[in-house]
Amino acid sequence: MMPLRFMSKLDTHQIKFQDRTITVKVVDHADMVSPYLTELKSLIGASTAVGLEVGYFPDKADLFKLFVIPKEAVLMLKLSVGTCCLLIQLSRLDSVPECLKEFLADPEICFVGVGMRSDLAKLKTHGRIDQTNGINVSDLAVKVLKKSCLDGCALEDVADIVGVALPEDPGPAYDVDLEAKFYTSDEIKRLIYEVDAAHLIGTKLLGML
Structure with a gap:
């Protein structure tokens, strides 16, 4: 592996x-998780x-499971706060760092996303x-705004009601x-859109409490 000071520059995208x-x-690389976290x-x-989202082996692969070599389903963990987003390629790490496990188990942090239970x-x-410790964005909106009609709503719909302008x-x-x-920049935008939106909407909702 390259020295961490070079890895950090190669890993970063604006x-x-x-x-x-x-x-x-x-x-x-597992060594990079701690400083980024x-x-x-x-x-x-x-x-x-x-914002939290899990990237995994596509469900559509189940249709061809007889022809697919068994592998770990979870490939990427996405985390978003403010103007910082981590795309952790779990399948490429030698091991899962304890600092990441401790962060995800912190009872004081509210993790939000779409399809959180799954x-x-x-x-x-x-x-x-x-x-x-996680909750769906729509479930959080129902609890904070006391509107059952938001149950299961899409990110964009919740954002409109909450007053968050999404890209x-x-x-x-x-x-x-x-x-x-x-x-590419386009691929990264597609990877972070949902988890960034979940963070923005969730933060706006928590601020209403």
């Missing part, structure tokens, strides 16, 4: 989303929601990470290789 510039770090944690305030189950079963959807990320050695 992505423009509307009037925000998001620093995205693609993490493919420390930076992310420094951005968490009292009412900050941490994501956390995959993270535990296939990623060997036990994380239980234009760059397109689906299901066809982006989660184990790639490098990504």
Whole structure:
């Protein structure tokens, strides 16, 4: 592996989303998790929601499971806070660092996302990470705004009601290789759109409490 000071520069991407510039770090070495996670944690305030999303082997592969070599299902963990986003390629790490397990198990952090129950189950079963403190964005909106009609609503719909301006959807990320050695700016936008949106909406909702 290259020295960490060079790895840090190679891992970092500056992505423009509307009037925000998001620093995205693609993490493919266990040694890089701790310093990047420390930076992310420094951005968490009292009412900050941490966006969380799990990238995994596409469900459509189940249709061809007789022809697919068995492998770990969870490939990438996405975390978003403020203008910082980590794309941790779990499948390329030699091991899951304890600092990451401790961060995800912190009872004081509110993790938000879409399909959270399914994501956390995959993270535990296939990623060997036990994380239980998470909530769907729509469920959080129902609880904070006391509106049952928001149950199961899409990110964009919740964002409109909450008053969060999301950037234009760059397109689906299901066809982006989660184990790639490098990504284009377009691919990174597609990878972080949902987790960044979850963070923005979740933080706005927690600020209403």
